[in-house]
Amino acid sequence: MFLGTSAAVPTRERGLPSIAYVYRGTVVLLDAGEGTQRALQMYGLSPLRVEAVLVTHMHGDHVFGLPGLLQSMAMLGRKHLLTIIGPKGLHKFVTEAAKATYWLPSYPVAVYEASPGDKYRLPSGIEVEVFKTCHRIPSLGFKLVEPPRKPRVDLEAAKRLGIRPGPLLGKLQAGEAVVVRGRVVKPEEVVRPQPRLVVAYTGDTSPCSEVIEAVRGSDVLVMDATFTSDMAEEAYEEGHATARDAALVAAKTGVKLLVLIHISARYEDDEPLLSDAKRFFWNTHVARDGAKLVLRP
Amino acid sequence: MFLGTSAAVPTRERGLPSIAYVYRGTVVLLDAGEGTQRALQMYGLSPLRVEAVLVTHMHGDHVFGLPGLLQSMAMLGRKHLLTIIGPKGLHKFVTEAAKATYWLPSYPVAVYEASPGDKYRLPSGIEVEVFKTCHRIPSLGFKLVEPPRKPRVDLEAAKRLGIRPGPLLGKLQAGEAVVVRGRVVKPEEVVRPQPRLVVAYTGDTSPCSEVIEAVRGSDVLVMDATFTSDMAEEAYEEGHATARDAALVAAKTGVKLLVLIHISARYEDDEPLLSDAKRFFWNTHVARDGAKLVLRP
Numbered sequence: 327m328f329l330g331t332s333a334a335v336p337t338r339e340r341g342l343p344s345i346a347y348v349y350r351g352t353v354v355l356l357d358a359g360e361g362t363q364r365a366l367q368m369y370g371l372s373p374l375r376v377e378a379v380l381v382t383h384m385h386g387d388h389v390f391g392l393p394g395l396l397q398s399m400a401m402l403g404r405k406h407l408l409t410i411i412g413p414k415g416l417h418k419f420v421t422e423a424a425k426a427t428y429w430l431p432s433y434p435v436a437v438y439e440a441s442p443g444d445k446y447r448l449p450s451g452i453e454v455e456v457f458k459t460c461h462r463i464p465s466l467g468f469k470l471v472e473p474p475r476k477p478r479v480d481l482e483a484a485k486r487l488g489i490r491p492g493p494l495l496g497k498l499q500a501g502e503a504v505v506v507r508g509r510v511v512k513p514e515e516v517v518r519p520q521p522r523l524v525v526a527y528t529g530d531t532s533p534c535s536e537v538i539e540a541v542r543g544s545d546v547l548v549m550d551a552t553f554t555s556d557m558a559e560e561a562y563e564e565g566h567a568t569a570r571d572a573a574l575v576a577a578k579t580g581v582k583l584l585v586l587i588h589i590s591a592r593y594e595d596d597e598p599l600l601s602d603a604k605r606f607f608w609n610t611h612v613a614r615d616g617a618k619l620v621l622r623p
Numbered sequence: 624m625f626l627g628t629s630a631a632v633p634t635r636e637r638g639l640p641s642i643a644y645v646y647r648g649t650v651v652l653l654d655a656g657e658g659t660q661r662a663l664q665m666y667g668l669s670p671l672r673v674e675a676v677l678v679t680h681m682h683g684d685h686v687f688g689l690p691g692l693l694q695s696m697a698m699l700g701r702k703h704l705l706t707i708i709g710p711k712g713l714h715k716f717v718t719e720a721a722k723a724t725y726w727l728p729s730y731p732v733a734v735y736e737a738s739p740g741d742k743y744r745l746p747s748g749i750e751v752e753v754f755k756t757c758h759r760i761p762s763l764g765f766k767l768v769e770p771p772r773k774p775r776v777d778l779e780a781a782k783r784l785g786i787r788p789g790p791l792l793g794k795l796q797a798g799e800a801v802v803v804r805g806r807v808v809k810p811e812e813v814v815r816p817q818p819r820l821v822v823a824y825t826g827d828t829s830p831c832s833e834v835i836e837a838v839r840g841s842d843v844l845v846m847d848a849t850f851t852s853d854m855a856e857e858a859y860e861e862g863h864a865t866a867r868d869a870a871l872v873a874a875k876t877g878v879k880l881l882v883l884i885h886i887s888a889r890y891e892d893d894e895p896l897l898s899d900a901k902r903f904f905w906n907t908h909v910a911r912d913g914a915k916l917v918l919r920p
Contacts, residue, residue, distance in 0.1 A: 334694075334695075334698055335695050335698050335699065336660065336661050336664065336695075337664070338664060338665060341661065342691070359691075360657055360658065360660070360661070360687075360688065360691040361657065361658050361661055363633065363657070364633050364638065364657070364658055367633065367634070367635060368635060384723060384724050384725060385724055385725065386690055386691055386694045386720070386724040386726060387691070387694070389723075389724065390657075390687070390690055390691040390720075390724075391657065393683055393687055394639070394656075394657040394683055394684070394687040397631075397683045397684070398631075398632050398633075401631055401632050402632065415723055418723060419719075419720075419723035419724075422716075422719040422720075422723065423683070423687075423716075423719075423720070426681055426686075426712055426715060426716035426719065427681050427682055427683040427686065427687075427716075428681060428682065428759075428760050429683060462725075463725050
């Protein structure tokens with residue numbers, strides 16, 4: 327669910343950057359621009375369902391929604407852990423904002439200042455992989471890997487081994503070996519691991535090689551496309567990418583779907599961005615506030 | 624123009640507290656809750672027209688919209704002075720938020736940490752009087768006095784003194800003495816000063832005597848009415864007022880119009896607040912996001 331899709335200045339149509347990654351009712355926020363708590367509410371997501379906030383970089387448009395969100399969570403009665411992951415400086419920012427406003431959290435907050443290469447496993451089982459991006463200040467991207475799914479049973483293989491649907495298959499799916507007709511059958515003979523969906527979010531970045539390397543193998547890429555390619559110079563100067571750049575990254579890395587985000591206020595409609603990108607990567611979409619992207623394996 | 628009218632947690636209908644006082648195109652913001660910059664935009668007010676932001680107290684719901692507003696002003700090309708007035712701690716908050724996000728203002732920002740009794744004259748001529756309010760933390764209220772209007776000519780008096788409509792009257796209106804039929808006529812013999820509209824805003828406060836004293840003689844009172852009077856105990860515990868309290872303050876102080884603001888999320892419509900207040904002060908209104916109150920002398 328795209329909560330805010332603008333670049334640094336919001337517009338009537340686009341709020342400041344934030345994306346809600348939702349997995350079975352659990353929300354991971356990607357960036358928290360000013361207005362994130364209100365957008366969650368507008369789009370029917372409770373702040374209490376947020377288990378983690380991932381911050382790509384310490385520019386105000388990506389982080390000024392965090393202090394208010396933290397305080398509203400407390401007022402809504404939050405008691406459970408909130409994990410916050412982001413670049414250096416994040417912990418001090420959160421602490422100073424709390425101090426300045428006479429606030430102490432009434433629930434546990436864990437702030438991790440992450441480095442490229444770090445991996446986190448959230449309580450829900452969602453895994454977070456941190457990668458380097460290329461902005462004007464220290465910046466991170468995140469790959470979100472969904473929790474492992476129950477492995478699929480290869481019914482042909484099961485039949486060959488004489489296993490009928492029933493409790494034995496359940497055990498094999500749960501990773502246990504079983505004995506069939508006096509022979510030990512290992513799980514890998516019968517069940518096949520399910521692929522896990524991977525969503526990559528770049529935050530603000532120019533289209534550097536580190537991003538291309540990190541994004542490779544993801545299913546979905548959500549990438550900075552502040553401008554169209556006629557403004558590439560401005561984009562690179564400010565550490566951003568164009569719609570075409572994002573499309574080229576998508577094409578090179580074999581992702582299945584590309585979502586353009588962090589759209590400059592100069593674009594009143596999506597058409598210029600789409601036509602800039604689609605020449606290079608057909609399955610491109612422009613994020614809009616309130617748009618929901620439903621992912622199925 | 625009421626930009627945000629909620630209590631501490633925003634709702635779908637009400638954003639976090641902020642009011643735009645508009646005088647001939649110049650805007651003075653009263654509080655700057657998260658989302659203020661977006662609300663300005665939604666309601667057609669440019670952040671560049673804001674000459675001052677007055678902050679009543681350092682609770683997050685009243686101040687978390689300030690850093691983003693400051694940064695957006697820069698991105699929109701602001702070059703002229705912005706004045707910020709509020710309680711102790713405001714300067715550090717603004718500075719730390721800027722530092723944390725790698726930001727330096729590209730236009731002059733003056734931050735005044737004010738005390739009750741302080742008076743400021745803004746570049747537009749609007750005057751700000753600071754008064755003490757009674758919240759859980761150090762808190763201020765503001766009286767906004769419109770700039771002096773051109774004095775009105777007493778046509779009867781002018782006629783008696785033999786002055787006809789023309790340049791002589793213009794000089795008298797501008798404060799100069801003139802000679803008529805060999806006699807010096809002073810301005811006060813012919814022109815009458817116009818009353819200046821006074822708007823008082825309490826921010827969050829219980830209905831203490833300091834507030835009553837300070838508000839006396841205002842034309843309009845915009846006051847905390849977080850709850851209805853059946854919840855007076857909760858209100859006072861948290862340093863707030865009820866709708867009835869606000870009405871009683873209005874009635875005691877002789878204001879002409881009362882606007883209730885900082886409305887708890889528990890009130891889905893205005894009726895309970897209005898009926899709570901109107902028994903004591905008839906000319907009561909409940910602020911709504913986007914509502915505009917037009918004041919004429």
